[in-house]
Amino acid sequence: MAFHKLKLFYKKMTISFLLPGPSIYPAGGYKVIFEYANRLAQEGYKVNVVYAGSLFWRKKSILFKLSAIARYLQKRWVGFSSDWFSFHPNVQEHLTYSLNYRHVPISDIYICSTPFTAMYMNSYPIKQNSKFYFIQGYENWGGINDDQLKETYRFPCNKIAVSKWLADIVKSEGEDCPVIPNGFDFTQFKCSIPISERPDNIIGIVYSPIQCKGFKYGYEALILAHKQRADLKVIMFGTDLEPENLPKWITYIRCPDTNQINEIYNNISIFVAPSIQEGWGLTVGEAMICGAAVVCSNNKGYLEMSQDGITALVSPVCDSKVxxxxILKLMSDSLLRQKIALNGMNNIKQFTIDKSFLLMKKSLGIK
Known part of the structure; x- marks a missing residue:
């Protein structure tokens, strides 16, 4: 399918991002979309961020429908805005009963970001060059299998992927798919503590109970490393409640803001990233910007930024021992740690939010 462009006839074009629901805690995929929404708004576009109150209502049980109604009314009453992110005044958040066309604000461009939201957008009675599918991960979960996911990649709309490996999958389905790497805001994240002045024994890791994030294997690796180096200390952070029975050498910080996350990255010497699958891997890039040496798994998202022995030390997915x-290699060799950290910091500089935004506008056919 040819990749279509939509010409801009007037500045105040309306662009709507379609999301499966509100996110009360920071989430990487949402953050990327919100950043694009803000930048579009800053340039004079009217931008809607549309959250579904429910998905595929008619297919649900009566019990689920009743609970969905209660949740929808609660969000309407309590609020549904993503308070962890500061939106531009030209960005409007909407909680709709569903993502059916009649419930969504009329727009010139619609951008979906998940298989479920793509299914809704596919039914919209509008031209193909007004529909965009922003693919941030291989989302064959939550009731979607491989065949159903790949069917969404063949929907008649324009596709955009955040990484080469995702674009390759879409292309294998006979579709065009430009790549727009996730860019970083180097005013939000920066190296404030010199790499050479950091102690070798302070490690950082993100906690998540989601299976594909691979925390189990990162945690096992830290336990194994601590048996060899009793001075190892860990700063763990995340949006969920603190895991039970953490040892005293692990400090947990829940829901840190951007400034706190920046401070964490700058106070660690090594960042451990154990995900089984990532579309991209924002935390790896953030840690590199801030001067932490990265130890990560070899999932395809991380490999867009990480080259073993050069910008990171890479181990097989789910391999806690390696x-x-x-981790121990970097702890015991300060020069190697500093080399990996410096290489990572220099390499990540190519991925800027400004460059990604220009590519996004080009893909959307706007100037």
Whole structure:
């Protein structure tokens, strides 16, 4: 399918992002979309961020429908705005009963970001060059299998992927798919503590109970490494409640804001990223910007930024022993740690939000 462009006839074009629901806690995929929404708004476009109150209502049980109604009314009453992100005044958040066309604000461009939201957008009675599918991960979960997911990649709309490996999958389905790497805001994240002045024994890791994030394997690696180096200390952070029975050498910080996250990255010497699958991997890039040496798994998203022995030490997915060995290697060799950290910091500079935004506007056919 040819990749169509939509010409801009007037500045105040309306653009709507379609999301499966509100996110009360920071989420990487949402953050990327919100950043694009803000930048579009700053340039004079009217931007809607549309959250679904429910998905595929008619297919649900009576019990689910009743609970969905209650949740929808609660969000209407209590609020549904993503308070963890500061939106531009030209960005409007909407909570709709569903993402059916009649419930969504009329727009010149619609951008979906998940298989479920793509299914809704596919039914919209509008021209193909007004529909865009922003693919941020291989989302064959939550009731979607591989065949159903790949069917969404063949929907008649324009596709955009955040990484080469995702674009390759879309292209294997006979579709065009430009790549727009996730860019970083180097005013939000920066190296404030010199790499050479950091102690070798302070490690950082993100906690998430979601299976594909692979926390289990990162945690096992830290336990193994601590048995060899009793001075190892960990700063763990995340949006969920603190895991139970953490050892005393692990400090947990829940829901840190951007400034706190920046401070964490700058106070660690090594950042451990154990995900089984990532579309991209924002935290790896953020840690690199701030001067932490990265120890990560070899999932395809991380490999867009990480080259083993050069910008990171990379281990096989789900291999706690090799990951522990890589942690210990950097802890015991300060020059290697500094080399990996510096290489990572220099390499990540190519991925700027300004460059990604220009590519996004080009893909959307606007100037």
């Amino acid at each position: 990951m522990a060995s890589n």
